[in-house]
Amino acid sequence: MSSETGIGASVRRKEDKRFLTGKGRYLDDINRPGQAYGVFLRSPHAFAKIKSIDTTEAGKAPGVVAIYTGADLAADGIGGLICGWAITSKDGEPHKAPAHPAIAVDTVRHVGDQVAFVIADSLAQAKDAAELIEVDYEELTPVVSGADALASGAPQVHDDVPGNLCYDWELGDPAAVDAAFAAAAHVTKMDIYNNRLVPNAMEPRAAIGDFDSGTDEIVLYTTSQNPHVARLVLSAFVGIAPEHKLRVVAPDVGGGFGSKIFIYAEETVCAWAARKIDRPVKWTAERSESFLSDAHGRDHHTTAELAMDANGKFLGLRVNTIANMGAYLSTFATSVPSYLYATLLAGQYTTPAIYANVKAVFTNTAPVDAYRGAGRPEATYVVERMVERAARDLGISPVELRKRNFIAPDAYPYETPVIMTYDSGNYPLNMDTALKLIDYDGYAARKAESESQGKKRGIGFSSFIEACGIAPSAAVGSLGAGVGLWESAQVRFNPTGGVTVFTGSHSHGQGHETTFAQLITEHLGVPIENVEISHGDTGKVPFGMGTYGSRSLAVGGSAIMRAVDKIVEKGKKVAAHLMEASVEDIEHAKGVFKVAGTDKQVTMAEVAFAAYVPHNYPPDLEPGMDETAFYDPTNFTFPAGTHIAEVEIDPETGVVEVVDWAASDDFGNVINPMIVEGQIHGGVAQGVGQALLENAVYDSETGQLLTGSYMDYTMPRADDFPSLKVETTNTPCPGNPLGVKGCGEAGAIAAPAALMNAITDALGVEIDMPATREKVWRAAQAVQQAAE
Amino acid sequence: MPNVSMTVNGKAVSAEVEPRTLLVQFLREKLSLTGTHVGCDTSQCGACVVHINGKSVKACTTLALQNEGAEVTTIEGLAQNGELHPMQAAFKEHHGLQCGFCTPGMVMSAIDLVKTHPNPDEKTIREGLEGNICRCTGYQNIVKAVKTAADNMGG
Incomplete structure (x- = not known):
């Protein structure tokens, strides 16, 4: 059996x-007897003072039950949303945590910021009434890019955060890194942008607050990846109800990818309002609201330098990153570009000295937090693009350069210079397995064949590592987490x-x-x-x-x-x-x-x-x-692997065809191979989406989200992929009784670098993600013109 | 309010609706057929695909009133006597779903695809499902499922 x-x-x-x-039962499939419907009036401006809000006409509209503003929440003693991970800047100061009211009080700080909550008997009535609310805004000049927000004279997103700097944090040994660079025979340097993404779980976020005046209990139905964490935060920090009088139900949830970890304004307001009107209140996001109000992912500007000896042995890595936090701190936002990022900058390599400096900044954009991989994709993207660039600089094969620097299979437990202790792995085996899967020996012939047809073929590698489990509690506690894991x-x-x-x-x-x-x-x-x-x-x-x-x-x-x-x-x-x-x-x-x-x-x-x-x-x-x-485990787990992407580019159209993909991943023991493979497929698809298609773009002058729907934000579709070749290697994890490592994020971590390295290999020049057809076409044309 | 009558999953239904009611809202709210999902507001995602008179249609692109007298099939109407439709069975066999939210629309689209292309190759399947977004599976196992279902449906 x-x-x-x-x-x-x-x-x-x-x-x-x-x-x-x-028969799945997702949030919007649930209806409570007598429920009313809530709609959020959202800011049309990226940055503005609210001079006044007039709800008189809206209040008289048919079916309206109540209209609430930030002042009503404050009057009830409902606290703002919190960030649960404390980061200490290099000068010893705690990170800046400006107020994050669930409904804006006197200032809106990004397009889509909540301004009022309208409750009516029907959804249509609530929407109609919301249009009757008159808000007098005094527009301010917004700032949307992380780099711009640090410039002197930049607009100040929060009065109490000078220079928009949330934290200026460092990890590693700067003196050891300086020494490594002084001794280097070669230094590779790159500026790298990791594009902002919108997670886009297919089920939009939704919530129902349901209050029982007989028992004083609030039941909050919400699209959550962690209902107990939501209950704890809403109870202990926001003050919605005591924990024993608050029940949080997250039924079938239609995808999360991180975006449903966080405790959001909308669910907070629904839970609170249900008691106010003594009636269930339901809110379901429209997709355009999801674009504006779900926590986004990534958005790092990075400069990285890799020092090597004459044989291509890595001596030191120096990384400076500006991480865009958006307008407010989402629940775990601070941890993503710090401890989930810089701690993985060793990658799979023996680089003995690493130093990372991360400046986290506020801008007039949606909050940024964990999205599939959360910091680790950003780390792998930096390391793996740097390694491949170094290989080109040195004229060494990217496979050979990686093999010269891989941590040896017998070196575990392996302590990196960025506080992680890798527990197990076999990186050369993953590389060799992936090389076989992609038929690397036949690549030269395939490239020649493409060239004979006027196409450019490229191959790219990504040897990724991640730290998963996000545990043990003692470790994360010492790094600033406010909870046990x-x-x-x-x-x-x-x-x-x-x-x-x-x-x-x-x-x-x-x-x-x-x-x-x-x-x-x-x-x-x-x-x-x-x-x-x-x-x-x-x-x-x-x-x-x-x-x-x-x-x-x-x-x-x-x-x-x-x-x-x-x-x-x-x-x-x-x-x-x-x-x-x-x-x-x-x-x-x-x-x-x-x-x-x-x-x-x-x-x-x-x-x-x-x-x-x-x-x-x-x-x-x-x-x-x-x-x-x-x-409570004893260590993180460290899944790792190598992905290889092969692309064919038509220089006349800029179309990048992903012609083949090989993935060899070490997830330790595997319980259900079918499910694990499915996770790889899905993760790679999101990574390919990031590299080729997806980009959350804010207009730099107005702060408007220009990619606010599926008409503008390009989601990967079935015809954007080939079938992937996936294998797992299985080095059991010594840190837990099942010997498993975690497979959910690997594909999204590995894929962007593999694909961008393949595109670079084909084009001969580097471009940033996403490698849209226009960008690729321009690069291909420029190369062609330079050659002529 | 005007009245609309149609046949949904073989049953005659009739209800008063606001004229602006979309078919997907009619199915979900009036008939409690919540298997048809809403994933976007621009008719891009395909989570709401149903069959109208045998053809796959995004139920967010048509008003309930436009479907007077129509034969509508939703995901709830596919399985017969507790037996999954071959497309549903193939999705299960090949792990063609993860969170399940896009699945009803994907299955309905895929059935129509196989009707039009009884023996589809991978390219045909991938292009044929281009109107349905799945964020979980990377589509690979969906493609496998559709191929298997096409074979089993007698293509």
Whole structure:
């Protein structure tokens, strides 16, 4: 049984039936009796003082229940939104955390900033009424680029943040790096822009606040990746309700990619307003609102320098980055360009000295926070573009240059100069595997063939590393996290042998209902159809930290394993009693308890039944079979791999065709290969999207978002890709009981550098992301003209 | 308010609607058929694709009133007697869905694609699904699923 449905099997997903038959229950599919509908009036300006708001006419419109502004929230003592990760600048000062009201009070700081909340009996009535609100704005000059915001005389986004500088942070040893550069035979230098992205989960964010005046409980239905974190923040910091009177439900969530980690203004206001009007309030974002108000990703301006000896051995890396935070700090914004970024600048290499300086700045744009990879894609992009540029500068093959600098497979645990201790890996093996997959030996012939047809062919590499799990708590706490980053699990046997697993992780596409069930099937012998996974409701599951940072299996799955251990321990006592043996003589394997050296045995189902029907039960044994565990790992996990992109460019049109893609990734042990492969496909697609298509552009003068819909922000579609060749190598992770590393973000981390390196290889010149057809065409034409 | 009547998943339905009501709103709000999703506001994403008189249509591009007398099939109407439609079954078999939000529209589009191209190659499938955005799968397993379903549907 377990060979087909246990660990290592590509079990078809248990959750699929409801999604395939239209029975998924996403937020907007939920309606509460008597609910009203909320609409946010949003700022049309990037930066303006609010001189007055007149809601008189709007208040008289048909169906209007209430209209609230920032003043109403403040009058109720509702606090602003918080950032939960403290960063200390190099001068010892804490990062600047300006006020972030859920509805703007006297100033709007980005297009889409909340100005008022209109509640009406119907959505159409709320929309109509919102148009009747008169706001008198005094427009100010905005600043949208991170680099511009640091210039002297730049507009000040917040009065209490001089020079728009949130923090000026550093990591590494500047003196060691200076020495490395002094001794270098060659230095490669690049300016690199990592373009701003809009996450664009296909389900727009939404929320319903539902207040029960009989119990004083608020139930908040929201599109969250971490409902308990939302409850904690809304209770302890925002003051919506005490934790025991606030239940947060995140039902089926249609994708997250980081954007649904954060605690947003809209859900805060819905939860608060439901009590004010004693009626459920529902808000669902339109896609244009998502573009304006979801936390964006990336947006780094970086200058990097790599020092090498005459043989191309890396001696030192110096990185200066300006990270655009947007107008306000989103929930974990500060951690992304600091500890999730600079700590990965060693990449897969033995670079002995690294120094990074990061200036995080405020601008009049939507807040920027974690998006699939969160800091780690930015790090890999810097390192891998630099390495490939260095290879070109030195005239060494990019494969050879990487191999000269890879950390050796026997060097683990390996301490980098940027505070990480890599636990395991085999980087040369990933490179060799990917080279085989792409048929590197045949590349020269393919290139010649392309050239004979007037096309330019290029190949590009990306040997990425990431730190996943976003745990242990002691480590992240020492780096400034305001929360612990463990995970919880509860394994509950029913009397008839079925199991419900309650997990603090949250699935929004990752397939936990299947992967987690496989763990129970493998270890407790329960048929997979008898295992149910429950998540996403603070009223049901133990306090959990949620899903992000490719952590769910490594941390949440390990918590399940801890609970399984407790079930086995308890089961042994029950089995000993049933078989009249001593506990020490009971052996357990896959749901069967045996008396050692005999043929006596009982099954897990019999043990569970006995635990709930404890007739003739020993007095010192508790009834029931229901165990809870919390798991806090000992280290991050370090998935790594090599991706190779092959492109063909038509210099006459600028069209980049991705003709082939090879990915060799080390995720440690794999529970469900089908799901892991799917994660790679999706991650690479987002990375390819970043490199070729996607770009969030704000007009530099007006601060208007120019790419505010799917008409302007180019989403990757089915005909933008070839089928990828994916393999995994499996160096078990020593840091958790499952030996797993996390696979959700890898593709998005690896892909941009691989693709841009391939495009550079084809064109012979470097361009920034996204490599749009126009940009590629101009570059190709310039090269051609220069040659003529 | 005007009245509209149509057949949805084989059942006659009739309701009063505001004239501005889109078909997708009619399906979701009046009929509680919430399997048809709304993923954008510019008719780009395809999460709301249904079949109208046998052809795939984005249900956000047509008013409910325009569909007087029409035969509409939604994702809820595909499975028969508890048996998944071959396209649904192929999506499950090939892991052609992750978060599931784009899936109903993707499945409805894919069925129409296979009707038009009974034996589609990879390029035809990729180009044929260009009107549906999926953010999770990278499309690779969707392509596999559609190919398998086409084979099983007798292409």
